[in-house]
Amino acid sequence: MSVSAAEHLTRAAAGRNPDLPETTCGTIRLDLHDDGRTEHWYLTVDRQDVRVDRLSADADLVVRADREVFDRMAAGLLHPAAALLRNDIAVEGDLKLLMALRRIFPGHPDARHPREAAGQAVAR
Secondary structure, three states: OOOOHHHHHHHHHOEEOOOOOOOOEEEEEEEEEEOOEEEEEEEEEEOOEEEEEOOOOOOOEEEEEEHHHHHHHHOOOOOHHHHHHOOOOEEEEOOHHHHHHHHHOOOOOOOOOHHHHHHHHHHO
């Protein structure tokens, strides 16, 4: 995989994120399980600004999963909603924030904008 969840959260998740709706506000705690221990990441979303901390405090949404699952999300290979439906993650709290998490993690590396794909299809 190209980047781990920890690397993505450390380097790319914090700061202004124009992909987030301007009305999104809340806190998300990610619990990454690995070899019997849990690593906590705490995201504070305030409109389009994201702050990342290493806290185990209460949050509006808590997402628990194995590190491998979060790594796949950070690589854009797993959508959080699909992970929820497959029972790869456990969530507790405000599910609207799960969709914000989708925008904090990158999309699939081969994904294209629908208009771009349609334009290429018309050109053929």
